[in-house]
Amino acid sequence: MSWIDYLIFALYMFGVLGIGAYHYFRNKNSEDYYVGSRSITAHHVGLSIVATDVGGGFSIGLGGVGFVMGLAGTWLLFTGLVGAWITAVFLIPRIKKVDRKEGMMTFPDFLRWRYNDRVALVAALVSGIGYLGFTGGQILAGAKLAAATIIPRAPWGMEPIQFALIVIAAVTIIYTVIGGLKAVIYTDTIQWALLLTGLIVFTIPLALHKVGGISGLRHSLGPEAFHLGNISFIRFFNWMVTIIPIWIIAMTLYQRMFACRNEKEARRAWYIAGVFEYPVMAFAGVILGMCARVLFPLVEPEMGMPMMIKTALPAGVTGIVIAAYFSAIMSTADSCMMASSGNFVSDVYTRYIVKVDPRGRRSIRMSMVATLVIGVLAVILASRFHTVLDAILYAYSFMVSGLLVPTLGAYFWNRASSTGAFWGMIFGGGLTLSLLTGIWRLPAPLHNLGLDASAWGIALSTLVFVPLSLRFPDAPGGHTARDLK
Secondary structure, eight states, X not given: OOXXXXXXXXHHHHHHHHHHHHHHTTOOSHHHHHHGGGOBOHHHHHHHHHHHHTHHHHHHHHHHHHHHHGGGGGHHHHHHHHHHHHIIIIIHHHHHHHHHHHTOOSHHHHHHHHSOHHHHHHHHHHHHHHHHHHHHHHHHHHHHHHHHTTOSSOSTTOOHHHHHHHHHHHHHHHHHHHHHHHHHHHHHHHHHHHHHHIIIIIIHHHHHHHTTHHHHHHHHHOGGGGOTTOSOHHHHHHHHHHHXXXXXXOHHHHHHHHHBSSHHHHHHHHHHHHXXXXXXXXXXXXXXXXXXXXXXXXXXXXXXXXXXXXXXXXXXXXXXXXXXXXXXXXXXXXXXXXXXXXXXXXXXIIXXXXXXXXXXXXXXXXXXHHHHHHHHXXXXXXTTOSOHHHHHHHHHHHHHHHHHHHHHXXXXXXXXOHHHHHHHHHHHHHHHHHHHHTSSOOOHHHHTTOXXXXXXXXXXXXXXXXXXXXHSOOOTTSOOGGGGO
């Protein structure tokens, strides 16, 4: 990289910090900090959604999938299109009916309204821990990119990737802590526009030129790399069952639903996000991974694309594209920190430990401290993972298996009860966590099916939730799915 690239990158980082500082002085209470005063327009929210969902983790991870699988890797983000549009059609009209009236700021707020405080507390803990892991995955993505591009050597005898973890985390944490959700959404809009421009205008054309165009890519990789059916049913099923449900239970998305002015704006935002996920980002990321395999066939798949960016692009362009990728990484990490912070502060700390007026300045200071602590913990967690995609999918699996079934029941089943929801979350999330950590293993016949841990967690959650809801119904007079129609 040349001095021009470093200058471009530095100016970008200072610009992001400036946006955070600007919104620090405009935030007056927790509603400003966590749901952007409920006044953000559809195009800002839509771009923020896709920046958060795809972001750097899936950008780097998607390049690794393209490196290994070819165009069939695009099915990974097809799940985003399906999830976004399902949400726009079936969930947003229901949730927007009650959120303003109830003053909701978090996903557990909805479950509290539908079930009770006990269910909301478990959901807050599951969501908060899950997003902590997800933040770690994004920071790891940034560290991998930095170690391959701008930090080839680290001071004080540290490994480049360790030093990069600290640098990337510091910038992301600072502007997220001080700026809140408005800073996150507005920087997301800029960051996503920068990423898309960097990929489509500069990186893809130059990468294809390096490998001899589409014909050269096909010659080097073979026709199977261009076959969309080059994926096993089990892998496709695992992606669908792990990723689509996140659109139904993601705290980051509920914050954005509540931030939209009305139902029409919210639905439009989700439609925008779906199209940008698939086909736009899906094919862009995978094609770059395929080019990286031609140029650097022996490297770790997720490191191929960062190395290609560093070596294949001219001075000046490299700085723009690297800033674009860092912007994507930070756009996801900041949202995940905000989600986890909202869960622990709004749904746990201020409800059960210290009572604080959510409309006062003290609530903002508490939220900022929580976001800082979560960012630091995410850095520690990031050092425990080897691949970005593993970190992301583990976090997804844990959240989905505990929260999906009770959430669907809250929306669509009048007889769903708080007892069924509580134990469905405990058993579903608990099973998946035990399988992911190796505490318990499935019997060989079940393990050999190759299903993701979240599939077993969802199945157990359903088997617990349905009969317990029927056996222990809630007392008359509470809210039901009928109230959301």
